[in-house]
Amino acid sequence: MSATEGEYLHDLRETLRRFVDKEMPRDVVAQWDRENRFPREVFRKLADLGVLGLTVPEEHGGLGRDIVATMAVIEELSKRSLAVAIPYINAACYAGMNIVECGTPEQKASILPRVVSGDMIFAYGWTEPDVGADLASVRTRAQRVGGTITVNGAKRFCTGAEESDYLYTLVRTGPESERHRNLTLLLIPSRHPGVRIERIHALGLHGFSTTDVTFDNVEVGLDAIVGGEQAWNGAWPMIVGPGLDVEKLEVAAMALGVGAAALADAWSYAGERRQFGKTISEYQSIRHKLADMKTQLHAARLVLYHAAGLAQRRLPCSGETSMAKLLATEACKAIALECQTIHGAYGYVKEFDVERCVRDAIGLPIIGGSSAIQRNNIYKWINRS
Numbered sequence: 001m002s003a004t005e006g007e008y009l010h011d012l013r014e015t016l017r018r019f020v021d022k023e024m025p026r027d028v029v030a031q032w033d034r035e036n037r038f039p040r041e042v043f044r045k046l047a048d049l050g051v052l053g054l055t056v057p058e059e060h061g062g063l064g065r066d067i068v069a070t071m072a073v074i075e076e077l078s079k080r081s082l083a084v085a086i087p088y089i090n091a092a093c094y095a096g097m098n099i100v101e102c103g104t105p106e107q108k109a110s111i112l113p114r115v116v117s118g119d120m121i122f123a124y125g126w127t128e129p130d131v132g133a134d135l136a137s138v139r140t141r142a143q144r145v146g147g148t149i150t151v152n153g154a155k156r157f158c159t160g161a162e163e164s165d166y167l168y169t170l171v172r173t174g175p176e177s178e179r180h181r182n183l184t185l186l187l188i189p190s191r192h193p194g195v196r197i198e199r200i201h202a203l204g205l206h207g208f209s210t211t212d213v214t215f216d217n218v219e220v221g222l223d224a225i226v227g228g229e230q231a232w233n234g235a236w237p238m239i240v241g242p243g244l245d246v247e248k249l250e251v252a253a254m255a256l257g258v259g260a261a262a263l264a265d266a267w268s269y270a271g272e273r274r275q276f277g278k279t280i281s282e283y284q285s286i287r288h289k290l291a292d293m294k295t296q297l298h299a300a301r302l303v304l305y306h307a308a309g310l311a312q313r314r315l316p317c318s319g320e321t322s323m324a325k326l327l328a329t330e331a332c333k334a335i336a337l338e339c340q341t342i343h344g345a346y347g348y349v350k351e352f353d354v355e356r357c358v359r360d361a362i363g364l365p366i367i368g369g370s371s372a373i374q375r376n377n378i379y380k381w382i383n384r385s
């Protein structure tokens, strides 16, 4: 990284920190979590900072593709609340980056400027009741007759569907036997006739709820095919392409933010809480835990930003991104639980933010490809190289 790039990232982080302090105070963020409410008014203000344009080319109103800076934004927002970080990902990465990589010129012209202005959010409809890691087995069907595509099926854990403009939906468009060659991505308007959305009550990741989505004879035109008519049955390369690498990094960046937040709180608490006549940070067992956690986070940060640099330069990085996702999310989960322990009984009550960090941290190794799937990827990658 050059000195100018380093300065740019430093300034970007400072801007984000000021934004978080002003727009996302702790008591307000706790309320979003309690009410499971999407703070759209705060999300929109991200457009004023320009950060929604970090995945969008200048010709469409963005700042140009900058994966490293995008990860820094996700990390800084996640230090305070995933209720803004997750919609940022669903807009900048899911809508912005995916359409830049896979969209038709018309889709780019209509969607990308609205990503930059904070008026376009996608929800990802990939997982189904019977389909988790094995995405090539999706059963939601789309049939094409003339210029009309009819969709029937069900998606599960579709985060942000209630608040989204489009459901970025993976559908089967041919016989199941041809698994990888009969999948298509569709842009289905979230409030279209035949679309039903129902909230799922999850342990954490509140603020941008996850949902069940049902498609009952939903009709869209051919312009809903991501990548245009020639991309009918052509979704698989789009799914396993650069988008997947960046998706792993997005979750890793959230994990860094949540882990750093939990650790900062535990560090302060340990310096203030007195037992047996001294602060608990004076006990070696506590200060060693703090030092170990700081070290784990530092290692995860280096692996994440190394992989983000590779992704930025469009170099092969499926192994490095899997390692970043595995390391950061597992470290975050372990750190959040350890920080809760350092808080004693106070880590178990809602008045302390570490309680939310634990609930959020537990979800991160699951989403965006579980830790087991990342280990499988890393093993295959090593065997290939």
Ligand SMILES: Cc1cc2nc3c(=O)[nH]c(=O)nc-3n(C[C@H](O)[C@H](O)[C@H](O)COP(=O)(O)OP(=O)(O)OC[C@H]3O[C@@H](n4cnc5c(N)ncnc54)[C@H](O)[C@@H]3O)c2cc1C
Binding pocket: 123, 124, 125, 126, 127, 131, 132, 133, 134, 156, 157, 158, 159, 160, 202, 204, 205, 210, 363, 366, 367, 368, 369, 370, 371, 372, 373, 376
């Ligand atoms: C809060 C939340 C939000 C989510 N948001 C979205 C979203 O917006 N869009 C979306 O499409 N999905 C979303 N998901 C779904 C998420 O991506 C899936 O949960 C994830 O892909 C795992 O699928 P599954 O839960 O069905 O687990 P399964 O795939 O059924 O796996 C169950 C267990 O088996 C293990 N396992 C599975 N296959 C293997 C294997 N080959 N080798 C070793 N172990 C294996 C897994 O690691 C896991 O421990 C969300 C989930 C949650 C909890």
